[in-house]
Amino acid sequence: MKRILTGIKPTGKLHLGNYLSVIRELIEMQNRYQVLLMIANLHAQTVPYSTRELSFLTYDIVKSLIALGINPKKTIIFKQSDIPAHLYLFWFLSTVASVGELMRMHEFKEQSEKYKKTGVGSGILLYPVLMSADILIYNVDLVPVGEDQKQHLELCRELVRKFNKRFNTKLKIPKAYIPNETAKIMSLINPSKKMSKSEPEGCLEIFAPEKEIKQKILKAITDSDNEVKFDPSHKPGISNLMTIYKYLTKKTYSEIENNFKNKGYYEFKLEIYNSFMSYFKKARLAKNKITNQEINKIFKQSAIKLNKIANNNLNLIMSKLGLN
Ligand code: TRP
Numbered sequence: 669m670k671r672i673l674t675g676i677k678p679t680g681k682l683h684l685g686n687y688l689s690v691i692r693e694l695i696e697m698q699n700r701y702q703v704l705l706m707i708a709n710l711h712a713q714t715v716p717y718s719t720r721e722l723s724f725l726t727y728d729i730v731k732s733l734i735a736l737g738i739n740p741k742k743t744i745i746f747k748q749s750d751i752p753a754h755l756y757l758f759w760f761l762s763t764v765a766s767v768g769e770l771m772r773m774h775e776f777k778e779q780s781e782k783y784k785k786t787g788v789g790s791g792i793l794l795y796p797v798l799m800s801a802d803i804l805i806y807n808v809d810l811v812p813v814g815e816d817q818k819q820h821l822e823l824c825r826e827l828v829r830k831f832n833k834r835f836n837t838k839l840k841i842p843k844a845y846i847p848n849e850t851a852k853i854m855s856l857i858n859p860s861k862k863m864s865k866s867e868p869e870g871c872l873e874i875f876a877p878e879k880e881i882k883q884k885i886l887k888a889i890t891d892s893d894n895e896v897k898f899d900p901s902h903k904p905g906i907s908n909l910m911t912i913y914k915y916l917t918k919k920t921y922s923e924i925e926n927n928f929k930n931k932g933y934y935e936f937k938l939e940i941y942n943s944f945m946s947y948f949k950k951a952r953l954a955k956n957k958i959t960n961q962e963i964n965k966i967f968k969q970s971a972i973k974l975n976k977i978a979n980n981n982l983n984l985i986m987s988k989l990g991l992n
Pocket of ligand 1: 673674675676677708711798800802803811817961
């Protein structure tokens with residue numbers, strides 16, 4: 669069975685964009701692949717963060733994932749910091765990763781600009797090297813990547829080629845997994861930007877209080893002509909809402925257009941809210957029943973399994989590097 673790895677940074681609660689783009693896909697993939705789902709808590713440290721929140725979100729995200737349908741009996745859910753071998757390989761890779769190339773990464777440029785005033789740690793530059801180590805330590809076949817992580821995966825592929833050549837290792841070169849259909853969900857208040865926790869008003873957290881969800885949907889940006897019609901370039905706001913509704917109800921765009929002919933935006937938005945609540949009803953109930961102890965047990969079991977695989981590979985690598 670092919671091995672897939674992906675990472676989620678515990679920097680915010682799960683939102684509809686996360687669900688429709690990555691998580692929905694992973695739920696389906698866990699039957700066909702060996703999926704390693706990593707809580708990237710070390711990556712979360714590359715920008716200033718609250719230690720309390722990092723710990724809270726680590727549990728909160730895993731509970732959300734399980735409630736939504738990630739099955740911990742099939743998918744190996746683990747915490748990055750539980751597997752020390754990632755950091756060894758990270759260091760080895762950093763010795764061949766070129767500073768110039770790392771400085772050319774979009775995300776590095778963005779983040780270092782954003783935190784210019786407070787000062788940026790060097791972790792932000794080395795971010796993609798750690799990401800490469802996450803992948804390469806398990807000889808992963810496929811990595812599902814959205815638009816924003818494509819460049820990092822490309823760097824990983826170059827880096828492993830260089831590393832294998834330099835040290836005569838045989839680390840597997842991972843491929844990007846491009847899903848059949850990627851849902852790109854935009855911010856509710858700014859449909860030219862991806863839905864993200866950095867813009868809370870436009871971001872629908874799946875497990876947020878009902879009132880908040882309703883409010884955010886009703887406040888979503890539309891235009892003034894009150895016609896529910898799919899037209900992303902002229903009507904980006906309403907088209908984004910239609911995409912959301914399409915995924916929640918499995919209706920096509922033309923069905924939606926027909927259903928809401930002569931009805932207007934308010935009615936459409938109320939309907940999106942209702943379908944959101946019914947779509948996530950089961951998950952919202954399930955999440956409350958999952959305890960931190962259950963999550964700890966999952967982390968512990970995953971760590972035992974993965975430390976074995978990772979340390980094995982690490983030993984092979986170290987013997988080639990003149991360290992063993
Ligand atoms: N950088 C990824 C993100 O921001 C998270 C991540 C960390 C990751 N390590 C990974 C993704 C390895 C894929 C593979 O979303």
